[in-house]
Every structure is written in structure tokens, then in C-alpha cells.
């Protein structure tokens with residue numbers, strides 16, 4: 001093993017992001033230690049089949065086995081009720097336990113305990129952990145910060161969206177068919193889930209500044225009376241009773257502007273946390289985590305490319321954050337019935353007015369050099385940049401696109417585009433008609 005691979009990489013936090021980075025680094029042959037403690041409250045979350053696929057690609061097997069079959073979902077938004085799709089319920093305590101099993105099976109060293117501090121000296125990082133067996137100090141050459149929203153952010157520039165809080169309460173009652181529902185209301189929206197064992201999970205998301213939340217001792221009644229007023233909540237609360245404590249989770253969108261250094265990286269919610277409305281938190285966490293092993297590999301193996309690797313991670317984190325923030329904005333803007341309420345006003349214009357999809361005109365399409373991933377390392381390559389794809393498109397089915405676009409542009413007015421493409425494709429010229437259709441559909445020519 002070379003010296004850089006022998007440097008211990010310490011991952012702080014074993015959620016989907018920390019887990020995916022650890023598994024990815026193991027595949028590259030690194031020695032990895034993950035330190036984490038269980039979350040204090042068992043949340044329930046919903047994911048789509050696309051996220052299930054992402055989790056499978058990341059290498060989670062035991063965690064996936066904890067997911068029940070897809071559950072039908074009803075949505076009441078802007079006065080319309082629809083029952084278009086389904087989602088998988090993630091019982092986070094069970095799922096997170098599955099992640100630990102996956103890590104152990106893949107040779108990741110696990111330390112279970114609370115991280116209470118970390119510092120950086122000349123010989124690397126020192127991380128203090130409280131375990132059930134007492135205090136431990138761990139040493140590492142590289143740190144992956146994946147403690148989710150709990151990751152300390154002191155000294156880091158962060159962009160925050162409208163301050164948002166989600167109030168979560170379990171209810172229990174007779175067994176009902178598993179289901180989920182979403183409903184908008186004047187001061188926010190609710191997400192509700194029922195599992196096969198009769199447990200129901202109700203989550204009310206409100207605006208911190210305008211919700212007028214009562215003191216803590218009245219919060220449960222306040223929250224439950226808000227839920228009782230929602231018609232979609234009826235199947236979840238009729239014949240059921242609240243059980244356990246009410247929990248509050250911050251759900252403010254937060255972007256960490258500096259997500260990577262030469263010997264540290266932030267992934268998942270620690271780098272960028274999104275509004276839960278998008279239902280894409282786990283997907284986004286995975287996306288940032290799946291690219292991280294190549295970034296870390298470059299920082300450790302090819303420090304001369306450190307700037308490029310850092311730029312790659314930062315640009316992708318920001319792109320993901322704004323993409324999902326704009327999806328959320330457009331979804332909030334669809335709710336017209338409460339448009340004048342503070343919750344909705346603050347969210348329908350944030351983060352900006354830039355449309356989700358921009359029409360691409362040939363004059364806006366350029367060829368530029370951008371960082372890309374090749375063989376688990378970051379390098380720079382020529383890509384095609386458009387207003388819709390600011391990070392650039394490098395390949396399509398393994399074919400570099402920048403040389404093909406250049407060939408089309410360098411033709412003379414009489415040349416047929418398909419012939420120009422065929423000449424540039426060489427022995428793959430049979431792909432020219434198909435590629436031309438694709439390029440035209442993108443608006444590049």
C-alpha cells in the first residue's frame with residue numbers, strides 16, 4: 001500500500017452520506033474509520049425508487065432490506081387532491097442500523113460514540129469521542145464531516161434559506177393500510193405516514209418567524225390542533241392517540257459555501273441541507289457523497305490537482321443546492337390559496353427568480369474546460385456548457401461531446417450536419433443520426 005492510502009481517513013457521522021463515502025473509499029482501497037452515535041429520535045422519511053436505486057449503487061444492502069414495500073401517497077395542494085405516486089418509508093433507526101451493518105461487512109472500522117471535539121495539529125487531526133467504555137481519542141490524516149445538520153459550522157460561510165422548523169409527533173392506533181399524505185395549510189404543510197403496525201408519524205413544517213409558536217408546554221396541543229384541522233390527517237389520527245414526546249427538527253435550507261479543503265471535506269447535510277418539501281434530502285446527501293471518494297483520492301494521490309478537485313466538489317454542491325431550492329420554490333408557488341400568508345410569501349421567491357429550466361439557444365452554448373471524474377480521479381476536460389448545464393456535459397454513451405460540437409460548428413454552410421458528425425465519429429459513424437437528433441433536441445445547433 002502506498003503512503004497516501006495508509007493515511008487513516010476518519011468519517012464523522014454514519015448517515016447515508018458518511019456511509020456512502022466510507023463504502024466508496026473502501027472500494028478504492030483506503031483504510032476508513034467511521035465514528036457515529038445513533039440519532040436521538042427515530043424519524044420517518046419518504047424516498048422514491050430513484051433514491052432506492054442510488055442507495056443500491058452506493059453499496060447499501062442491509063440498509064435497503066429495512067425498507068418496506070412502496071406506500072401509496074396522496075397530496076392535497078392548491079385545493080387539488082391527487083394520488084399519483086408512491087414512496088418508500090424509511091424508519092431511520094432501522095435504516096441507520098442497516099448502514100452500520102453494511103459498513104462492518106465492507107471492512108470499515110466502526111467507533112460508536114459521541115464526537116465531542118476535534119482539532120488539527122502538525123501531525124493531522126485529533127478527534128475526541130465519548131463511548132460507553134469511556135473517552136477515546138482518534139487520529140486521522142483526513143476528515144470527512146458527515147454529521148448532517150449537527151455538523152459544527154463555526155467560521156464557515158453559510159447561506160441560509162427561510163428559517164423553517166418541523167414538529168414531529170408519533171401517534172398510535174389500530175393497524176391501517178400503510179399510506180402517506182401531504183397537505184398544505186395557511187402556515188405551512190404537513191406530511192403524514194402510517195406504517196403497517198398501527199404507528200402513525202405526523203410532521204408539521206412551519207415558518208419560524210411567523211408561526212407564533214406557544215411556549216414548550218403548549219406546543220403539543222398547538223401542533224395537534226393544527227393537524228386535526230387538516231382533512232388529509234383524518235385517516236392518520238382518527239381512533240389514534242399521540243404517543244411519546246413531540247420533537248422539533250430544523251429544516252431550514254443551508255448551503256455551506258466552503259465544503260472542502262486540502263485534508264477535509266463536508267458531504268451530505270453537512271455540506272448542503274435542503275427543505276424537506278423536496279423529499280430529496282437522502283438523494284442529495286448521496287449525490288454529494290458519491291462524488292467525494294474521487295475528490296479525496298485526488299487530494300491524497302495528486303495534490304498538484306487539489307485546486308481542481310476542490311472546485312469540482314464546491315461547484316457540484318452549489319449546483320445541487322440551487323437546483324433543489326428552485327424546485328421547492330416552484331412547488332411553493334403553485335399553492336395559490338395561501339399566497340399572501342407569510343410562510344408562502346417567504347418561500348415562493350427564494351432563492352432567486354432564475355427559472356428551473358432555461359431555453360438553450362445555440363449562441364449560449366460554449367466549449368470550456370471543467371473538472372470531471374475519470375478513473376476515480378478529478379481531471380479537467382473539454383465539456384459543452386449551456387445555461388441549463390453550467391457544469392458542462394462531457395460524454396454521451398462514452399463519446400466526448402465537445403469535439404463533436406466543434407466539428408459541427410467548423411463545417412461550411414453547405415455541409416450536412418450528419419456528414420460532419422459522421423466524419424468526426426470515425427469508426428462510430430453509424431451513431432451520427434441518433435446523436436444529431438439528441439444534439440438538436442438540446443438546442444446546441
Ligand SMILES: Cc1cc2nc3c(=O)[nH]c(=O)nc-3n(C[C@H](O)[C@H](O)[C@H](O)COP(=O)(O)OP(=O)(O)OC[C@H]3O[C@@H](n4cnc5c(N)ncnc54)[C@H](O)[C@@H]3O)c2cc1C
Nearest residue numbers: 013015016017037039045046115148166268269276281282
Ligand atoms: C423534518 C425533516 C424531514 C425530512 N424528510 C425527508 C424525507 O422525507 N426524505 C428524504 O429523502 N429526506 C428527508 N429529510 C432529509 C434527510 O434526513 C437528510 O437529508 C439526510 O438524512 C442527510 O444525510 P446525512 O448522512 O448527511 O446526515 P444524517 O442522516 O443526519 O446522519 C448524520 C449522522 O451523524 C450522527 N452525529 C451527529 N452528530 C454527532 C456527534 N456529535 N457524534 C457522533 N455522531 C453524530 C447522527 O446521529 C447521524 O447518525 C428530512 C429532513 C428533515 C429535517
